[in-house]
Amino acid sequence: MTTGLKLLQGNEAVAEAALAAGARFFAGYPITPSTEIAEIMAARLPAVGGRFIQMEDEIASLAAVIGASLAGMKAFTATSGPGFSLMQENIGFAAMAEVPCVVVNVQRLGPSTGIPTAPGQGDVMQARWGTHGDHPAVVFCPGSVREAYDLTVFAFNVAERLRTPVILILDEIIAHMREGVVLPVPGELEIVARPRPAGAPGTYPVYRAELGEVPAVPDFGTGYRFHVTGLIHDESGLPVNNSETADGLIRRLHRKVDLVRREITLTRAYRLEDAQVAVIAYGSVARSARRAVEEARAAGVRAGLLQLQTIWPFPEEEVAALAPRVRQIVVAEMNLGQIEGEVRRTVAGRTKVVPLTTGGGRLFTPGEIRRAICAAPGGRLKKAVHQ
Amino acid sequence: MEINVANSETGPGEPLKINHRWCKGCGICASFCRQEALALNEEGRAALVRPERCNRCGLCEDLCPDFALEVAARAPDKAGFGHNGFVEAGALAPRLADRQARSAPAEPGGLPKAQLERYLRQAKMPHLWCPGCGNGLVVHALLKAIHQLDLDQDKIVVVAGIGCAGRAAGYLDFDTLHTTHGRALAFATGVKLSRPELTVIVLMGDGDAAAIGGNHLIHAARRNIDLTAIVFNNSIYGMTGGQCSPLTPTAGRGTTAPYGNIERPFDLPALVQGAGGTYVARATTYHARLLTDLIKGGLRHRGFAFIEAITYCPTAFGRQNKAGSPADALRWQRDHALNVQAYRRLAHDEKRGRFPIGLLYCGDAPEYLAAGAGPS
Numbered sequence: 001m002t003t004g005l006k007l008l009q010g011n012e013a014v015a016e017a018a019l020a021a022g023a024r025f026f027a028g029y030p031i032t033p034s035t036e037i038a039e040i041m042a043a044r045l046p047a048v049g050g051r052f053i054q055m056e057d058e059i060a061s062l063a064a065v066i067g068a069s070l071a072g073m074k075a076f077t078a079t080s081g082p083g084f085s086l087m088q089e090n091i092g093f094a095a096m097a098e099v100p101c102v103v104v105n106v107q108r109l110g111p112s113t114g115i116p117t118a119p120g121q122g123d124v125m126q127a128r129w130g131t132h133g134d135h136p137a138v139v140f141c142p143g144s145v146r147e148a149y150d151l152t153v154f155a156f157n158v159a160e161r162l163r164t165p166v167i168l169i170l171d172e173i174i175a176h177m178r179e180g181v182v183l184p185v186p187g188e189l190e191i192v193a194r195p196r197p198a199g200a201p202g203t204y205p206v207y208r209a210e211l212g213e214v215p216a217v218p219d220f221g222t223g224y225r226f227h228v229t230g231l232i233h234d235e236s237g238l239p240v241n242n243s244e245t246a247d248g249l250i251r252r253l254h255r256k257v258d259l260v261r262r263e264i265t266l267t268r269a270y271r272l273e274d275a276q277v278a279v280i281a282y283g284s285v286a287r288s289a290r291r292a293v294e295e296a297r298a299a300g301v302r303a304g305l306l307q308l309q310t311i312w313p314f315p316e317e318e319v320a321a322l323a324p325r326v327r328q329i330v331v332a333e334m335n336l337g338q339i340e341g342e343v344r345r346t347v348a349g350r351t352k353v354v355p356l357t358t359g360g361g362r363l364f365t366p367g368e369i370r371r372a373i374c375a376a377p378g379g380r381l382k383k384a385v386h387q
Numbered sequence: 388m389e390i391n392v393a394n395s396e397t398g399p400g401e402p403l404k405i406n407h408r409w410c411k412g413c414g415i416c417a418s419f420c421r422q423e424a425l426a427l428n429e430e431g432r433a434a435l436v437r438p439e440r441c442n443r444c445g446l447c448e449d450l451c452p453d454f455a456l457e458v459a460a461r462a463p464d465k466a467g468f469g470h471n472g473f474v475e476a477g478a479l480a481p482r483l484a485d486r487q488a489r490s491a492p493a494e495p496g497g498l499p500k501a502q503l504e505r506y507l508r509q510a511k512m513p514h515l516w517c518p519g520c521g522n523g524l525v526v527h528a529l530l531k532a533i534h535q536l537d538l539d540q541d542k543i544v545v546v547a548g549i550g551c552a553g554r555a556a557g558y559l560d561f562d563t564l565h566t567t568h569g570r571a572l573a574f575a576t577g578v579k580l581s582r583p584e585l586t587v588i589v590l591m592g593d594g595d596a597a598a599i600g601g602n603h604l605i606h607a608a609r610r611n612i613d614l615t616a617i618v619f620n621n622s623i624y625g626m627t628g629g630q631c632s633p634l635t636p637t638a639g640r641g642t643t644a645p646y647g648n649i650e651r652p653f654d655l656p657a658l659v660q661g662a663g664g665t666y667v668a669r670a671t672t673y674h675a676r677l678l679t680d681l682i683k684g685g686l687r688h689r690g691f692a693f694i695e696a697i698t699y700c701p702t703a704f705g706r707q708n709k710a711g712s713p714a715d716a717l718r719w720q721r722d723h724a725l726n727v728q729a730y731r732r733l734a735h736d737e738k739r740g741r742f743p744i745g746l747l748y749c750g751d752a753p754e755y756l757a758a759g760a761g762p763s
Binding site: 025027046047053055057063064066069070071073089090201223227228229231238 | 546556561564566570584761
């Protein structure tokens with residue numbers, strides 16, 4: 001069942017999906033190119049019993065989201081580069097205190113104010129390492145409006161299941177591009193709720209991690225009277241200062257993500273079966289890359305595409321599997337090679353890795369990617385197409 | 388850990404129970420006991436050396452920052468109200484209560500320890516604050532206010548920032564949220580919006596609320612959202628070792644102002660009132676009963692309630708500024724704070740060196756959550 005054909009932009013798809021996933025709280029601050037998400041939530045949340053608030057900055061926005069989530073609401077925020085920088089502090093808090101929430105970052109060209117209306121993919125490493133300390137990261141990146149919808153629902157589900165912040169990184173093109181999409185019927189979506197305690201209030205250790213290393217932390221106001229902190233804490237949630245507990249907690253936070261790594265690592269393979277040259281791309285670049293693969297094939301070069309929908313945890317198995325099969329991997333991204341480094345680390349010299357980068361805040365044309373494909377060892381046989 | 392006779396040097400029937408595990412030996416009780424019934428023993432802990440002289444006035448209990456003293460069968464009419472600050476506090480309290488809720492009982496005396504224990508996470512006690520730190524007095528006033536209002540313990544969320552004051556949340560047996568530095572009000576806003584039926588109390592230090600959290604403070608006030616915010620103002624960054632805060636007095640010393648602070652401090656109540664807060668109050672830790680009454684008023688107030696609690700950091704502020712013992716600091720509070728009505732009657736020159744305490748402002752702007760958020 002579907003809802004029929006709709007013309008939606010990526011930001012609208014994110015908002016629709018968040019509502020379908022059960023989000024009932026949004027706190028945000030206006031910033032291009034993500035603002036439509038806040039505007040839609042302001043208009044739509046009251047009708048479904050939710051709450052919208054425009055906060056004084058992005059730090060406060062994520063703080064309010066975390067507060068609302070601890071009180072039991074599915075909550076999220078949306079921002080762009082500079083605002084995403086301000087949110088890093090509380091992303092770490094949500095990871096440490098295990099508070100489910102979703103942060104949408106519509107990437108624009110940076111650093112700093114950059115070009116607010118131009119697309120970028122320069123935040124992929126920030127999404128992994130932006131907040132201080134060793135923390136897990138789950139980051140999804142859609143390459144179409146429909147993917148923006150699906151990955152938003154998935155982001156909420158993973159956030160709830162793992163009790164961790166999940167980051168959805170769009171780029172300005174995906175956010176503002178309108179496509180005809182057929183959306184699933186919300187009632188038929190798989191919607192996940194966070195684990196809640198089976199034990200009665202009293203001495204229940206709210207941060208004791210049970211199945212899958214995820215604790216069933218209660219909602220505020222339900223009688224458990226527990227403590228939530230960004231300090232290292234024990235199973236009771238209260239702060240402790242010893243190295244053993246700290247190490248145990250930090251490792252568990254990573255383990256709960258590692259345990260579901262296969263389920264949450266999403267990639268799309270296109271014509272990779274017999275490929276001699278592979279393109280790795282994500283977000284809007286994957287769309288150009290797909291066209292480039294077709295053009296390269298039309299010119300006789302066996303090319304394929306691995307689109308990363310999950311950026312973190314990095315899809316190591318999928319990338320590593322390419323290494324013995326292709327002569328070259330072209331990593332195309334709208335930054336100066338942030339994911340290229342991960343690809344190099346993963347293939348560990350078993351195949352050649354070539355970057356296709358830009359700091360210019362613009363999408364690659366299919367021709368640019370096709371030329372990179374055809375310049376590869378597997379593509380050199382067809383000089384004719386290397387125009 | 389229970390407070391019981393075994394934990395105390397005094398036996399059954401004696402006027403005062405002392406929890407030596409919690410007592411940090413600050414000497415406030417001995418210094419303020421007008422009967423000279425209390426002293427510090429050879430271990431530096433409070434001891435009732437002349438039990439026959441104790442008139443059960445309860446002043447020692449009210450001024451103990453460690454929750455370590457309990458006066459048995461406290462004399463309600465002798466509760467230390469014979470001197471400056473408490474006269475003012477006592478005089479103001481009925482007016483406050485009248486303004487906020489005519490039906491609210493004005494309960495004299497302290498909070499019985501058996502009741503106090505209900506609100507504390509016993510396993511975490513004694514608290515980490517230094518001997519003589521006033522933070523315990525602010526917490527004590529808060530717990531008395533909660534107790535006297537008979538609020539549902541399961542429906543209170545205490546949200547705290549970072550610093551010495553922020554650590555208060557960990558000792559309180561409510562749902563508690565220890566946030567990032569300065570952000571407590573923003574977290575609290577999310578909690579309150581998500582579950583408006585909860586009573587949300589926000590505890591912050593002066594650097595926490597007024598420096599890194601200043602933006603959140605003015606916007607919470609502007610929204611007039613139904614939170615009760617208490618700032619523990621000790622005029623210094625205590626946990627990091629005594630750096631200047633936005634509340635350090637001009638010419639005061641901090642490790643980051645070794646030649647004296649060249650900046651001016653905030654007038655926090657004026658700031659919050661100007662930003663739109665509708666309940667603005669100030670008390671000191673010496674005026675413990677006033678502080679309790681003001682917190683009660685804030686908890687009953689529907690809107691953004693702000694209470695500045697003037698407290699003392701003997702370790703990081705006191706040493707650098709030669710401000711004396713914890714008891715000296717309480718006397719300073721007693722002698723420099725003035726009931727707001729009396730303060731406003733003073734001529735401009737007479738106000739120098741004094742500051743007003745009490746309910747400084749109470750307005751009736753609409754509360755944030757009361758506004759319809761959807762299409763009308």
